[in-house]
Amino acid sequence: MKILLTNVCLYDCHYCINRRSSNVRRARFTAEEVVTLTLDFYKRNYIEGLFLSSGIVRSADFTMEQVVQVAKTLREVHHFKGYIHLKTIPEASDELIAQAGKYADRISINIELPRKEALKHLAPEKNIARTRVAMDQIKEKIDEGKEEKKKTFATGQSTQMIVGADESYDAHFLKRAGDLYGNFKLRRVYYSAFSPIPDSSVRLPLKSPPLVREHRLYQADWLMRFYGYEVDEITTQEQPNLDLQIDPKLSWALRNRQFFPIDINRAPLEILYRIPGLGIRNAKRITSVRRYSSLRVSDLIKMRVNLKKSLPFMMTADHQPAAMELDSEKIRAMHAPPAEQLELNLTPALPIPKIEVIGGEF
Ligand code: SF4
Numbered sequence: 001m002k003i004l005l006t007n008v009c010l011y012d013c014h015y016c017i018n019r020r021s022s023n024v025r026r027a028r029f030t031a032e033e034v035v036t037l038t039l040d041f042y043k044r045n046y047i048e049g050l051f052l053s054s055g056i057v058r059s060a061d062f063t064m065e066q067v068v069q070v071a072k073t074l075r076e077v078h079h080f081k082g083y084i085h086l087k088t089i090p091e092a093s094d095e096l097i098a099q100a101g102k103y104a105d106r107i108s109i110n111i112e113l114p115r116k117e118a119l120k121h122l123a124p125e126k127n128i129a130r131t132r133v134a135m136d137q138i139k140e141k142i143d144e145g146k147e148e149k150k151k152t153f154a155t156g157q158s159t160q161m162i163v164g165a166d167e168s169y170d171a172h173f174l175k176r177a178g179d180l181y182g183n184f185k186l187r188r189v190y191y192s193a194f195s196p197i198p199d200s201s202v203r204l205p206l207k208s209p210p211l212v213r214e215h216r217l218y219q220a221d222w223l224m225r226f227y228g229y230e231v232d233e234i235t236t237q238e239q240p241n242l243d244l245q246i247d248p249k250l251s252w253a254l255r256n257r258q259f260f261p262i263d264i265n266r267a268p269l270e271i272l273y274r275i276p277g278l279g280i281r282n283a284k285r286i287t288s289v290r291r292y293s294s295l296r297v298s299d300l301i302k303m304r305v306n307l308k309k310s311l312p313f314m315m316t317a318d319h320q321p322a323a324m325e326l327d328s329e330k331i332r333a334m335h336a337p338p339a340e341q342l343e344l345n346l347t348p349a350l351p352i353p354k355i356e357v358i359g360g361e362f
Pocket of ligand 1: 009012013016017018020054055
């Protein structure tokens, strides 16, 4: 059950319907009401747990106390065994964040936007330096909990970024995600497409980005976390946005045709991961099966490998793709959706700024 403790908020983040200047109707639960609701739904098997977030009311500490109170009552008074995810407020005291982690399975702090300038423009009250400090403290506590081998703190932290509310490129999102995975060991970065809100600020776009952009970012994020791709391989200075027509793995392969075809009977595992249409599970299966016999196309069919996508990029004992098969336009046309009439875009194209590797301060 995903719920807000209150939609009252002291902050004025332009992209949020609950911002201080919004004329939305306000409501507020007491901590006890959220506990009762959670238990009622949980006992009826309607929910598996609680995801609790809140606008900032009175102060960060006051709000965080209420959020912690819900989790503490559920765990200590009602011995609630369900999943609890608490959205924490970076400006809250260390003590309150530590308590949140004690009762929650997962805690998160939303980064919201990948660039410091974008945050300054759209969420001026967010204290980014403090967010980074809070994430670091959470990471330390998660690590300590793992060392003690008993649950003393949440087992993971995550964050969310809003896509399409500002001019940030996909490269900015992915570099930020890489920074967060690397420095704070985040479990997940969620990408949420911006959707226009009533009475919105003139600083915001009038339209949502295409939903496929969010999908491509998740695919690229997956490549970074599990397939060993670097951000700079997925996007480039010349192409800072992901290709919306084809997936980022295929897109990389078509930009690096000299890398292919790959001999699946000899290539190391991390090279097999680069073949479009071949997932981690099947790549691992290939490395174990080939110890006993050379793989042929019929073996890949049994493994249900996506041959339409992968065959032009691989060699097997009985398959060698013709050089022409790697012609990028032909492969691209096979996998891209049919062309559509584009809308007339009268917005002047922005120059592409240099996309720096983001480290240290946001
Ligand atoms: S702090 Fe959170 S709830 Fe408040 S305006 Fe910003 S995004 Fe909305």
